[in-house]
Amino acid sequence: MNEREPIEEFKRALTQTMRSIAEESELTVTFGSETPSLNGLRARLPQPARDLDPVDRQNVRGQSDSFALRLAHHDETVNAQMMPRESEARASFTAAEDARCEALGARDMKGIARNLADMHEARCIKQGYHDQMTRDDAPVSEALGFMVRQALTGATPPPAAKGVVAVWQNWITERVGDKLDNLASLVDDQQAFADVTRDILVDLGLSEPAGDLENEDGDDGDSEDGDNGPEDGEGGQAEQQDGGSSEDMEMGDGEMEEGDQETVQMEGEEVDGEVDGEEAGEAAQPYAPDGAVNPEKSAYNVY
Secondary structure (H helix, E strand, C coil): CCHHHHHHHHHHHHHHHHHHHHHCCCCCCEEEEECCCCEEEEEEEECCCCCCCCHHHHHHEEEEEEEEHHHHCCHHHHHHHHHHHHHHHHHHHHHHHHHHHHHHHCCHHHHHHHHHHHHHHHHHHHHHCCCCCCCCCCCHHHHHHHHHHHHHCCCCCCCHHHHHHHHHHHHHHHHHHHHHHHHHCCCCHHHHHHHHHHHHHHHHCCCCCHHHHHCCCCCCCCCCCCCCCCCCCCCHHHHCCCCCCCEEEEEEECCCCCCCCCEEEEECCCCCCCCCHHHHHHCCCEEEHHHCCCCCCCCCCCC
């Protein structure tokens, strides 16, 4: 068999595992060098490295698990109704919802928990996060996302994210009290979880109360931060970080095709390394497993 067979086995196993977790047999998965994204039932993942490097492999696994869990546990109708208008509040709200979906998989399967942790570690390293972060370069949405994840699963932030969390942790805790801990009992209820998340964003000065937004006359501009909001110029950070959620996942407003629920992009997650012309051409085509995975050859194991 040719040298690419291990990669094909890995792709096949990854695709079938995503469909199983998401409970979506029609899910289409493609692989390429573009930014990973989820658009309805179309997922785009990084092209795995030829040698299936362990770090690269875990990164791709983590992204696939994250997308699959979002499909399984996320209701876009609820999300759209509860999404705040302010850019940084949107990034923080998305970070919390991503953490909720991922926690529902991580709490039940240790393999998924490990994959997600490795993916977030790789992403934070690529983003250039370090121990001596300041509020000017540490997105509050990142810190909140990791704090929510810890409240839901007990998992501490990955090493590369600790600097981001440290610079915001006391500031957030002082303002939200025990509301983060209260989220753990709501992890199975997206609506209730979103309600408390919105309250947290109001406490942090990132957003207006949901009722106040409903009474506005449609002005789409971001509200100004109050005295209790982030200081030192963090208010515009969401734009600087391309959405800047804890997962760096972006909602693709205005780019949805008919029938799609939403578009989610994971920034900064392209796999390093060369992708030759043949592989790049394949990446544009949906990956369709053609038979059962060979358990002796497959490089993917969710457990």
